[in-house]
Amino acid sequence: MLGYYFSLAWRSLRQNRALTVLMVLTLAVGIGATMTTLTVFKTLSRDPIPQKSDRLFRVQLDMYPADVKNSDKEPPYDISRFDAETLLAQRHAKAQVVTVGGSAPLEIDNQTPFSARMRFTSADFFPMFLVPIRYGHGWNANDDASRARVAVLSDELNQKIFGGANSVGKTIRIQSTPFTVVGVAGHWRPDPRYYDINTQRYGNGEEVYLPFSTSRDLSLGMDGNMDCFKASNDDNTSLNAPCVWLQYWVELESPTQANDFRAYLSRYSEQQRAAGRYSRPPNARLRSVTDWLDYRKIVPSDAHLQLWLALGFLVVCLVNVVGLLMAKFLRKQGEIGVRRALGATRRDIFIQFLMEAGVVGLVGSVGGLLLSLLGLWAVRHQPTDYAEIVHLDPAMLALTIVLGVIATLLAGLLPAFRAMRIAPAIQLKTQ
Numbered sequence: 001m002l003g004y005y006f007s008l009a010w011r012s013l014r015q016n017r018a019l020t021v022l023m024v025l026t027l028a029v030g031i032g033a034t035m036t037t038l039t040v041f042k043t044l045s046r047d048p049i050p051q052k053s054d055r056l057f058r059v060q061l062d063m064y065p066a067d068v069k070n071s072d073k074e075p076p077y078d079i080s081r082f083d084a085e086t087l088l089a090q091r092h093a094k095a096q097v098v099t100v101g102g103s104a105p106l107e108i109d110n111q112t113p114f115s116a117r118m119r120f121t122s123a124d125f126f127p128m129f130l131v132p133i134r135y136g137h138g139w140n141a142n143d144d145a146s147r148a149r150v151a152v153l154s155d156e157l158n159q160k161i162f163g164g165a166n167s168v169g170k171t172i173r174i175q176s177t178p179f180t181v182v183g184v185a186g187h188w189r190p191d192p193r194y195y196d197i198n199t200q201r202y203g204n205g206e207e208v209y210l211p212f213s214t215s216r217d218l219s220l221g222m223d224g225n226m227d228c229f230k231a232s233n234d235d236n237t238s239l240n241a242p243c244v245w246l247q248y249w250v251e252l253e254s255p256t257q258a259n260d261f262r263a264y265l266s267r268y269s270e271q272q273r274a275a276g277r278y279s280r281p282p283n284a285r286l287r288s289v290t291d292w293l294d295y296r297k298i299v300p301s302d303a304h305l306q307l308w309l310a311l312g313f314l315v316v317c318l319v320n321v322v323g324l325l326m327a328k329f330l331r332k333q334g335e336i337g338v339r340r341a342l343g344a345t346r347r348d349i350f351i352q353f354l355m356e357a358g359v360v361g362l363v364g365s366v367g368g369l370l371l372s373l374l375g376l377w378a379v380r381h382q383p384t385d386y387a388e389i390v391h392l393d394p395a396m397l398a399l400t401i402v403l404g405v406i407a408t409l410l411a412g413l414l415p416a417f418r419a420m421r422i423a424p425a426i427q428l429k430t431q
Contacts, residue, residue: 032371357412365404
C-alpha cells in the first residue's frame with residue numbers, strides 16, 4: 001500500500017515541477033546551512049579524550065599578589081615552576097604531568113638543521129594522555145630526576161628524518177646537545193588540544209617530546225603564556241621566579257580522590273601563604289577536561305550564535321515549505337473529492353499527502369547534504385586552526401537525511417490534515 005501512496009506522491013510532484021523544485025531548494029538550503037554550522041559546532045565542542053575525560057583534572061593555584069584585582073575571583077590559568085616541581089615531587093595523585101610547549105634547533109646527521117615544535121613534560125604524559133607508542137617507550141621518573149638526554153619523536157618527524165624506520169637508539173642533536181631516541185609516538189592528535197591550549201587550540205601536535213627537567217637544564221626556549229606578577233632579577237623560567245607559565249594535570253580515579261586532592265591543594269596553598277609566597281587565602285581549582293574547556297570557552301561565542309541563527313533559518317525554510325504544501329494540496333480539492341466519493345477514507349488522503357511531503361523531504365535532504373559538503377569545503381579553506389579537521393562523519397551524514405525527512409513530515413502534517421478535512425460533496429457539486 002505504501003508503494004501505491006509513493007506512486008501517487010511522485011506523480012503529483014511531477015505535475016507541478018516548478019513548485020516542487022521551489023520546495024526542494026528551500027528545504028535543501030535550510031538543511032545545508034544548518035548541517036554545515038552544526039558540524040562545525042560539533043567539531044569544536046567534542047570531547048578530545050572521552051575514555052577518561054572525567055578522570056583528568058587541570059590544577060590551578062592562586063598566587064596572585066593581594067593588590068591584583070580579578071573580578072571573577074579565579075586563580076591564574078597556569079602555575080609557577082616552583083609549584084609544579086613541588087607538586088610533582090610530592091606525588092599525591094595516581095599520575096601527574098607538568099607540561100609546556102617549546103621549540104629549539106634540531107640537528108640530524110647529513111641534514112640541514114631546522115626548528116622543531118617541542119613538548120617539555122614529565123614521564124606520566126604518555127600513559128596519562130593515551131599517547132600511542134609505535135616504537136620503544138617513553139622515559140621514566142628516574143629520567144626526569146636525572147635530567148636525562150632522552151627524546152620521543154612524533155611519527156611524522158620520524159618519517160621525515162628516519163624514513164619511518166625504528167629509530168630507537170639513534171642520536172639527534174637539539175641545540176647542539178646529543179639526545180638518544182627512546183621512543184616514537186604513533187599518530188596522536190587530540191582536538192581540541194586540551195592539555196595545552198595556550199600555544200594552539202587545534203591542529204598538529206609537537207614533533208619532539210623531552211623531559212621538562214632536561215629542558216630547564218639546557219634553558220631551551222618555551223612557547224606559551226608568561227604571566228609575571230613582579231620584577232625579578234632571575235630568568236622568568238627560573239625556579240623561584242614570580243611567574244606562572246606551566247600547565248599541570250593530574251589523574252584521579254574517583255570523586256573521592258578528587259575531593260581529597262582538592263583538600264590537599266588547599267593545605268598546600270595555606271602552607272605557601274604561611275611561607276610568604278602566596279598573599280591570598282587558599283583558592284585552588286581542579287577542573288576536569290570538559291569543565292576546563294568550557295571554562296576557557298574553547299567553543300567561540302560566535303559559534304553558538306551561528307548555530308542558533310542556522311536553526312532559525314531552517315525554521316523559516318520549513319514555514320515556507322508548509323505554505324507551499326498547503327497551496328499545492330488545496331489546489332487538489334476536486335481530486336480529493338473524487339477520491340473520497342470512490343471510497344478513499346480521510347486516513348488514505350492524509351497518508352497520501354504526508355507521503356508526498358516525505359518525498360519532498362527526502363529529495364531536499366539529498367540536496368541539503370550536497371550543500372553541506374560544499375559549505376564544509378569552504379570552511380576547510382578558511383584561515384582558522386580548526387578548518388582542516390571539519391568533516392561530515394557518517395553519523396552527521398545520516399542525521400542530515402533523517403533531519404530533512406522528519407522536518408518535512410512535521411511540516412506536512414498541517415497541510416495533509418487540511419486536505420483530509422475537505423468535504424467531498426461540496427467539491428463534487430462544483431466539478
